[in-house]
Amino acid sequence: MRDDARLEDLGDGLFAYLQPDGSWGLSNAGLVSDGEESLLVDTLYDLPLTQRMLDQMVAATPAAKHIDTLVNTHANGDHCYGNELVGGARIIASTASAEEMNEVTPTIMAAMLKGADEMGEAGVFLRHAFGEFEFEGITLTPPTETFDGRLDLRVGDHSVELIEVGPAHTRGDVIIHVPKAHAIFTGDILFIDGTPIMWEGPVANWIDACEKIVALEPEIIVPGHGPLTDTRGVLKVRDYLIYVRDEARKRYDAGLSAREAALDIQLADYSAWLDSERIAVNVLTLYREFGDTAPPPGPLEIFELMAELAR
Numbered sequence: 495m496r497d498d499a500r501l502e503d504l505g506d507g508l509f510a511y512l513q514p515d516g517s518w519g520l521s522n523a524g525l526v527s528d529g530e531e532s533l534l535v536d537t538l539y540d541l542p543l544t545q546r547m548l549d550q551m552v553a554a555t556p557a558a559k560h561i562d563t564l565v566n567t568h569a570n571g572d573h574c575y576g577n578e579l580v581g582g583a584r585i586i587a588s589t590a591s592a593e594e595m596n597e598v599t600p601t602i603m604a605a606m607l608k609g610a611d612e613m614g615e616a617g618v619f620l621r622h623a624f625g626e627f628e629f630e631g632i633t634l635t636p637p638t639e640t641f642d643g644r645l646d647l648r649v650g651d652h653s654v655e656l657i658e659v660g661p662a663h664t665r666g667d668v669i670i671h672v673p674k675a676h677a678i679f680t681g682d683i684l685f686i687d688g689t690p691i692m693w694e695g696p697v698a699n700w701i702d703a704c705e706k707i708v709a710l711e712p713e714i715i716v717p718g719h720g721p722l723t724d725t726r727g728v729l730k731v732r733d734y735l736i737y738v739r740d741e742a743r744k745r746y747d748a749g750l751s752a753r754e755a756a757l758d759i760q761l762a763d764y765s766a767w768l769d770s771e772r773i774a775v776n777v778l779t780l781y782r783e784f785g786d787t788a789p790p791p792g793p794l795e796i797f798e799l800m801a802e803l804a805r
């Protein structure tokens with residue numbers, strides 16, 4: 495278990511739970527509270543990690559003893575596999591996220607890791623990315639309520655705006671704006687000091703999402719992975735997406751395959767970001783968007799390519 499995760503008091507009853515260094519599966523979460531009322535933003539990848547976070551939240555504020563509402567920003571397991579530990583809460587996600595949650599379940603992750611030894615280089619990569627999490631014994635706990643577009647909630651005196659900006663990183667990404675605190679929890683619309691991974695696209699939606707965040711003029715920004723940031727951090731993510739989109743397009747037009755493009759694109763300064771091998775997924779998603787008719791590679795091939803790029 496990692497011991498560098500910490501709860502950060504953001505003021506106004508808001509907290510961020512940060513898991514350095516934000517690499518594969520090491521997601522952030524948040525809490526909005528006022529008086530006795532509380533809203534949790536995301537759970538973590540497994541039950542021990544989520545329980546430890548909840549314990550720290552209870553130690554920080556009595557409002558966390560009973561979580562009234564949980565919002566899952568999107569369907570990736572590192573943002574929802576811990577849901578069963580906030581039993582009794584109203585659990586909210588976008589309709590698209592709720593549907594997507596049924597696809598990559600903890601059971602699938604556990605089975606994939608069990609079979610990793612027979613998967614060659616892809617298996618080594620899977621263990622490196624996901625091997626330290628405990629996927630066995632998790633009961634996937636789906637949202638109790640879904641919405642499309644926008645949903646406004648109240649947590650005591652805080653108004654809380656759920657704004658659907660997906661499909662982008664996944665099919666139903668939601669950001670959470672708390673205007674009185676000038677704060678936004680962005681889910682995986684932001685990876686800070688780490689490489690964004692575009693499972694779904696279209697890239698234009700993700701670029702728009704970055705611009706929406708900046709337009710809300712937040713002073714506190716809690717990304718899905720990595721340290722707290724400001725609007726400059728948001729613009730860096732936007733610029734990465736534009737750069738990769740343009741570089742992939744040049745190679746698509748020149749007739750390179752997605753694999754060739756992923757291996758060919760020079761990441762320059764972005765190569766210093768964690769997990770730069772995610773360019774493989776980003777190029778594959780962009781190629782689909784550009785109209786590539788090659789059959790999409792399976793998960794094994796994708797992880798093989800990322801392993802090759804990570805070398």
Ligand SMILES: [Zn+2]
Nearest residue numbers: 521570572682
């Ligand atoms: Zn994540």
